[in-house]
Amino acid sequence: MNTIDIPAHVKASVLLETMPWLRMYSGQRIVIKYGGHAMTSPALQESFAEDIRFLHQWGVHPIVVHGGGPQINAMVKRLDLDAPFTQGLRVTTPEVMDVVRMVLTGSVQRELVSLINRESIWAVGISGEDGGLLQARKTMAEVDGRKVDIGQVGEISAVDPSPIEDLLAAGRIPIISTVALNADHTGGVLNVNADTAAAAVAAAVGAKSLIVLTDVDSLYRDWPECKQPIERIGLTDARAMLPSLDAGMRPKLGACIDAVAAGVRQATIIDGRQPHSMMLEIFTNKGVGTMVVTDDRAQGDSDE
Ligand SMILES: Nc1ncnc2c1ncn2[C@@H]1O[C@H](COP(=O)(O)OP(=O)(O)O)[C@@H](O)[C@H]1O
Numbered sequence: 025m026n027t028i029d030i031p032a033h034v035k036a037s038v039l040l041e042t043m044p045w046l047r048m049y050s051g052q053r054i055v056i057k058y059g060g061h062a063m064t065s066p067a068l069q070e071s072f073a074e075d076i077r078f079l080h081q082w083g084v085h086p087i088v089v090h091g092g093g094p095q096i097n098a099m100v101k102r103l104d105l106d107a108p109f110t111q112g113l114r115v116t117t118p119e120v121m122d123v124v125r126m127v128l129t130g131s132v133q134r135e136l137v138s139l140i141n142r143e144s145i146w147a148v149g150i151s152g153e154d155g156g157l158l159q160a161r162k163t164m165a166e167v168d169g170r171k172v173d174i175g176q177v178g179e180i181s182a183v184d185p186s187p188i189e190d191l192l193a194a195g196r197i198p199i200i201s202t203v204a205l206n207a208d209h210t211g212g213v214l215n216v217n218a219d220t221a222a223a224a225v226a227a228a229v230g231a232k233s234l235i236v237l238t239d240v241d242s243l244y245r246d247w248p249e250c251k252q253p254i255e256r257i258g259l260t261d262a263r264a265m266l267p268s269l270d271a272g273m274r275p276k277l278g279a280c281i282d283a284v285a286a287g288v289r290q291a292t293i294i295d296g297r298q299p300h301s302m303m304l305e306i307f308t309n310k311g312v313g314t315m316v317v318t319d320d321r322a323q324g325d326s327d328e
């Protein structure tokens with residue numbers, strides 16, 4: 025870790041600023057969605073792992089739900105397969121499903137676990153398939169008002185949080201890959217959007233907060249001009265914005281809305297390209313990114 029030569033009183037005030045936040049989050053669950061585009065460099069991955077260890081060390085319970093879209097794309101290309109997106113969802117043939125499973129659970133999850141465990145042994149990887157954690161029903165995409173079959177793609181229908189509870193009770197950090205069991209009990213698996221899965225997990229474990237790391241510094245009201253970043257947005261306003269968003273951001277804001285509507289106190293979209301953006305969001309008064317909250321908290325409230 026870099027130590028920068030800053031005056032002692034500044035260091036002390038930074039440490040003191042973390043106190044109310046540590047009090048607020050100590051003993052609480054925070055679900056962190058780590059998107060494929062936020063895993064762009066080894067240095068960023070290292071700072072992500074440091075933040076996760078820090079949270080755990082201070083008695084917060086981080087639960088990581090990871091994506092891996094770009095990593096799946098790279099493997100699909102290497103294998104000379106075709107897996108385009110329709111309405112933000114990957115068209116998933118049985119062959120592509122094998123690749124999704126191999127990349128998410130066999131590669132991205134393994135790397136995250138080993139990175140976090142480099143200085144500790146707290147992280148344990150599980151797949152949505154394990155212990156019935158994520159169950160999904162096959163879904164269709166809607167194009168021009170028509171339902172289109174996009175293969176083995178699912179929408180979360182149930183979350184059984186007990187595998188996560190077991191790990192938390194044992195002092196572990198769960199690292200979850202978003203491959204889901206098909207709820208039709210045929211033993212098959214479905215590919216689910218990782219943002220949506222993270223929201224369902226956050227709701228099921230009673231998380232205090234959902235943090236979604238991505239590759240943009242904020243949600244913008246005027247995308248792609250980017251002159252109007254949104255710091256905080258209430259559910260009604262967020263729902264009204266949803267249909268106008270591009271495919272990448274739509275599931276993210278949708279996930280934040282679902283999580284907050286299900287009782288998660290706040291859901292924040294932050295820039296995973298900034299080192300330690302997670303720490304800044306959780307432990308500083310200003311925070312970073314775009315926070316989705318219930319309407320009554322949209323103007324800010326006294327405990328933050
Ligand atoms: N209103 C908006 N504000 C910010 N970003 C937006 C907006 N609409 C669409 N986007 C796009 O959504 C992208 C994030 O989604 P995505 O690429 O799927 O990320 P990830 O891989 O992290 O899940 C941003 O990089 C940006 O290009």
Ligand SMILES: CC(=O)N[C@@H](CCC(=O)OP(=O)(O)O)C(=O)O
Nearest residue numbers: 059060091092093113114216218
């Ligand atoms: C159905 C569907 O589209 N699933 C995604 C799952 C991974 C994901 O969501 O990864 P990011 O968070 O990095 O985008 C996919 O196959 O790419």
